[in-house]
Amino acid sequence: MRAIYRVARATYYEGWRRRFLNGILVFAILIIGSSWVFTYLQPGAELKMLIDVGLGSIRFFGMLIAVFLGTRLIPDEIEKRTIYTLLSKPVTRMQFLLGKYFGGLATVISNVALMGATFYVVFLVKAPQFAQPTEEGSPVYSMEFMYENIAKAIVLNFVELAVVMAIAVVASVVFSWILAAIVSFFVYFVGQMSEFFGHLADPETTANPVARMILLTIYRVLPHFENFDVRESILTDIPVIWPYMGKVAAMGALYVAVVLALGYLFFNQREV
Amino acid sequence: MAHIALAIRTDNLTKIYYMGWGRYQVGVRDLSLEVEEGQIFGLVGPNGSGKTTTLKLLLGLIFATSGDAEVLGEPMGSPRAKQRVGYLPEGPYFYEHLTAPELLRMYASLFGLGGRQFESRIQELLELVDMWDHREQRVANYSRGMRQRVGVAQTLINEPDLLFFDEPTAGLDPIGARDIREVILRLRGEGKTIFLCSHLLKEMEPICDNIAILDRGELVGQGGVEELLAGEEQRYRVELRSPSEEMLAGLEQVADEVVWLDDTCRALFADRQAAFEAAARADDEGGHLLAVGPDRRTLEEVFIDAVGEVAPDASDL
Numbered sequence: 309m310r311a312i313y314r315v316a317r318a319t320y321y322e323g324w325r326r327r328f329l330n331g332i333l334v335f336a337i338l339i340i341g342s343s344w345v346f347t348y349l350q351p352g353a354e355l356k357m358l359i360d361v362g363l364g365s366i367r368f369f370g371m372l373i374a375v376f377l378g379t380r381l382i383p384d385e386i387e388k389r390t391i392y393t394l395l396s397k398p399v400t401r402m403q404f405l406l407g408k409y410f411g412g413l414a415t416v417i418s419n420v421a422l423m424g425a426t427f428y429v430v431f432l433v434k435a436p437q438f439a440q441p442t443e444e445g446s447p448v449y450s451m452e453f454m455y456e457n458i459a460k461a462i463v464l465n466f467v468e469l470a471v472v473m474a475i476a477v478v479a480s481v482v483f484s485w486i487l488a489a490i491v492s493f494f495v496y497f498v499g500q501m502s503e504f505f506g507h508l509a510d511p512e513t514t515a516n517p518v519a520r521m522i523l524l525t526i527y528r529v530l531p532h533f534e535n536f537d538v539r540e541s542i543l544t545d546i547p548v549i550w551p552y553m554g555k556v557a558a559m560g561a562l563y564v565a566v567v568l569a570l571g572y573l574f575f576n577q578r579e580v
Numbered sequence: 581m582a583h584i585a586l587a588i589r590t591d592n593l594t595k596i597y598y599m600g601w602g603r604y605q606v607g608v609r610d611l612s613l614e615v616e617e618g619q620i621f622g623l624v625g626p627n628g629s630g631k632t633t634t635l636k637l638l639l640g641l642i643f644a645t646s647g648d649a650e651v652l653g654e655p656m657g658s659p660r661a662k663q664r665v666g667y668l669p670e671g672p673y674f675y676e677h678l679t680a681p682e683l684l685r686m687y688a689s690l691f692g693l694g695g696r697q698f699e700s701r702i703q704e705l706l707e708l709v710d711m712w713d714h715r716e717q718r719v720a721n722y723s724r725g726m727r728q729r730v731g732v733a734q735t736l737i738n739e740p741d742l743l744f745f746d747e748p749t750a751g752l753d754p755i756g757a758r759d760i761r762e763v764i765l766r767l768r769g770e771g772k773t774i775f776l777c778s779h780l781l782k783e784m785e786p787i788c789d790n791i792a793i794l795d796r797g798e799l800v801g802q803g804g805v806e807e808l809l810a811g812e813e814q815r816y817r818v819e820l821r822s823p824s825e826e827m828l829a830g831l832e833q834v835a836d837e838v839v840w841l842d843d844t845c846r847a848l849f850a851d852r853q854a855a856f857e858a859a860a861r862a863d864d865e866g867g868h869l870l871a872v873g874p875d876r877r878t879l880e881e882v883f884i885d886a887v888g889e890v891a892p893d894a895s896d897l
Contacts, residue, residue, distance in 0.1 A: 314689050323678050382633060388673045396639045396667035396744075397690040398659045579642040 311399045313316045315407025316414065318570055319381060323415030326380075329373050333419050336369035340426045344434040354438040356543055362427040363461055367468070370420040371496055378476025379488040381408045382575075391580050401576050405477070409568060413473050417466050424462040431458060453547040460548045461538050467560040468536035472496055474564040475531075478571030481578060499528065499533040531563050536551060586650075587742050588615035588638065593647035595633050595797075607633035610647070613802070617741075617805040620764065620774045622784040622805075624883060625794035631777040632670065634794070635744050639667055639777075652742055659834055663691065666735030670746040670777075672727055674718035676720035677765040680711050680730050683719065684737055690771050710759060725756045742773045761787055778856040785809075785879040792795055793886045801886035809876040814857035816817060817875040818847045822869040848875055 317368040320323050323329070347354035385391040385408070394404060435451065468500055479488035498505075509523035535556050538548045591863055595607035608630035615621040623631050636642045638649055640657015654661035661821050684702045689692050693701075706712040709729035719727065728748070735743055745764070749757035764774055765787060778784050784791065791808060793801035801808065815836070822843050823831065832838050835847035849855035859872035877885075 310692065311690050314686055318675050318678070318686060322675055325677055389669055389671070390673050390675060391685070392639075392641060392669040393667065393672065393674070393731075394690070395641055396662060396665065397738075398662045399690055400659065431712060577643075579636075 310531050311403040312407045312410065315394065315399065315404055319408050319411025320414045320418075323377055323412060324418075326377065329377055329415075329419070332369055332373055332376070336365055336419075336423050337426050339365045339369075340423055341430060343427065344430055347434075347438065348548065355435060357486075358431065358434060358438065359458075359539055362430065363458070363465075363542075366420060366423045366462065366469055367425060367465055367537070369423065370416065370465055370469050371472055373419050374412075374416045374472040375476045375489055375492040375496070377412050378473045378491060379480040379485045381412050381477055382480050383485045395580065402572050405481075405568065405572055405575050409474060411508075412477065413470055413505050416469050416473055420462070420465060420469060424556075427462075428458065428561035431455075451545065453545050454542060457538065457542040457545075460553060461542060464536045464538060464548075464553065464556060467557050468533060471531050471533075471560050471563050471567075474567040474571070478567050478574070481571050481575045495530060496533060499530045500533070500537075502527055502530050502532040503534060505530075535559070543574050585617040586614055586653075587617045588621075588649070588651055588685060588775065590634075590638075590649040591647055593634070593637060593649050594631075594645045595637055595642065596645045606630075607642075608637070608794070608797045611794075611799055613799070615773065615775060615790070617773050618768070619789040620787055622788035622791040623775065623777045624781060624791060626779060626780060626880075626887065628796075629794040629796040631744075631779075631794060632746055633797075635667075635746055635775070635803060636778055639665070639744065652877055655698055663738065664741045666738065666740035666743045668731045668735045668743070668745045668748055669729075670750065671724070672731035674719045674727065674730065674734075677718060679715060679718055680706055680733070681715050683730060684734060687734050687737050693738065705736055706730075708736075708763065709733045710831050725752050728752055728756070728760070732760060734765065736767075740772065740877075741817075742766060742775065744775045744777075746777045748776065748778070748779075749780060750778070757783065764875055783880040791879070794884060795887045801882065804880070808882050809883050810874065815875040816849045816852050816873065818855055818859045818862065818872045819870040820845045820851070821870055823862065823867050824865075827862055827865055827867050830861065832840065833860060843871060 313522065340362055343358055343365065345371070346361045347357045350357045382391075382405075385394070391404075395401070399407075432455075476488065476492040479491045482488070483491060505523050506527040509520050509527055511520065514520045514523060541548050590611050590613045593611040594609050596609075597607055599605050609628075611634060613621075614620060623634060625631050631842075633642070637644055638651055638656050639662070644656075648655040651658075651661040652664050675686075678686065681699075681702050684705060685698075688698060688702075703712060706715060709732050711726065711733065712728050714722070714726060719730070723731070728751070732745075732748065735745070748758050748764070752760065761783065763819065764776070766771045767774060776784065776788065785805065788805050790804050791802070792799055818831070818835075820827070820831075823845050828838075831845070831847045834849075834860065836850050837848040839846050839848070847858060849858070856872060859869060863869050
């Protein structure tokens with residue numbers, strides 16, 4: 309544990325020194341901080357716009373940071389040769405891999421927490437203005453669960469990024485970092501549509517057994533990233549219940565564990 | 581026969597790199613070495629001869645294609661061996677946001693070391709490499725020489741029994757290089773074993789006890805430094821600066837060979853007695869006697885004999 313913590317700690321602070329990622333963070337905070345400006349584009353649906361732009365930006369920029377950071381963590385250690393002084397000490401490759409993963413994840417979560425806090429402030433200030441009662445007296449939007457749901461959405465985003473980060477780190481162990489980034493983006497975007505692949509794999513939709521098998525494999529292997537997106541529940545003010553949160557978090561943790569275990573099998577054979 | 585403790589033993593160690601598209605490259609081939617405890621062992625060879633490959637194999641950073649090795653009696657790369665080993669890679673890089681004490685604390689913690697008492701050890705190590713005064717600076721602001729010095733300090737953090745140094749003085753100014761050599765000699769004095777890789781032969785010659793010469797992944801020479809420099813045929817030499825014509829003619833009559841190095845005349849003798857008599861005669865005749873004694877080759881000459889051609893980095897020799 310000590311070795312994992314030490315590697316993770318160094319990775320966390322190194323993560324904050326990456327100017328490219330700092331640039332993404334600053335840009336994301338600017339977009340999120342000015343998300344209320346976009347509400348003018350859709351009169352009558354301002355709150356929907358605010359939530360879409362704000363939470364959508366957090367998910368998108370969080371994913372960008374997770375992929376670009378995750379795919380660089382281990383290749384940078386090898387290129388800069390800092391890995392030599394670490395692996396020549398009593399640090400196993402599993403400890404090193406986990407240290408890099410958790411350190412990188414801590415950086416990503418810190419970044420997303422900053423974005424989330426920015427959005428929360430914007431939401432607290434602007435949302436009540438957009439949810440004024442109509443002339444008939446009924447509110448345009450119910451906001452009974454909205455504040456809590458937004459916090460839960462950000463927490464689910466953390467779990468989603470933990471999965472993205474694991475895929476990115478492991479892909480970088482197997483492929484060159486550019487290919488690893490492409491693979492990570494591909495998995496993320498296809499994973500957003502996993503339910504669609506599940507639907508296509510239905511015998512009533514696809515008759516060809518080979519195509520069905522491929523679609524079913526994609527459906528089962530890829531993470532179901534749409535489960536982490538609860539914007540619909542926020543807009544309709546349906547509470548995001550804790551059992552759902554727990555189930556999605558458990559699935560995410562299981563996915564991370566399997567991906568990292570596979571990554572270890574590759575990394576243990578990798579020469580540095 | 582007295583039992584000699586070995587710090588390193590390699591047995592036909594071979595590493596073949598797959599370069600893609602059906603191409604292979606030899607890293608090292610059938611390397612069998614024995615490094616005794618408490619000595620400075622130099623592994624020399626031109627760039628690309630397999631020195632760093634050998635180090636990486638012994639540390640478990642890469643994996644052998646065939647063959648075997650033991651480090652301090654443990655399988656190479658095993659965690660138990662790593663507990664007792666220190667490693668300075670060539671041109672070491674460290675996390676740039678850390679200061680030297682933070683870096684040493686981080687490495688110490690990987691060995692389970694640390695705490696308030698350990699701070700004095702960190703100070704001691706940084707003083708040893710003359711970096712204590714720079715303890716507030718971050719690694720990002722260090723010169724190459726400063727990184728090298730901190731690199732040496734981190735190898736000593738666990739008080740290792742065996743140290744691997746890869747080109748420890750490369751890129752350092754003469755004072756920096758001398759300081760590192762002094763540290764290495766001091767470590768040997770403390771009974772530690774040092775495995776030194778370098779192509780800077782002039783620096784290796786005065787400090788190594790034993791040397792192995794690698795060329796294109798294969799061992800082409802090995803032995804004690806004294807034994808290698810003396811050569812198979814022991815000869816003696818007399819060196820005079822600008823001898824007179826009569827003196828030179830006298831030397832040519834009794835010497836086996838006379839060679840000129842700038843204004844220095846070197847006469848070589850198979851017989852020790854003849855060499856000392858010629859030297860005494862030259863001295864009596866008022867010649868400027870520079871040296872008399874066994875004719876030792878330089879490590880550079882040994883190296884070129886073994887490798888068969890001037891090394892690619894002859895300018896560094």
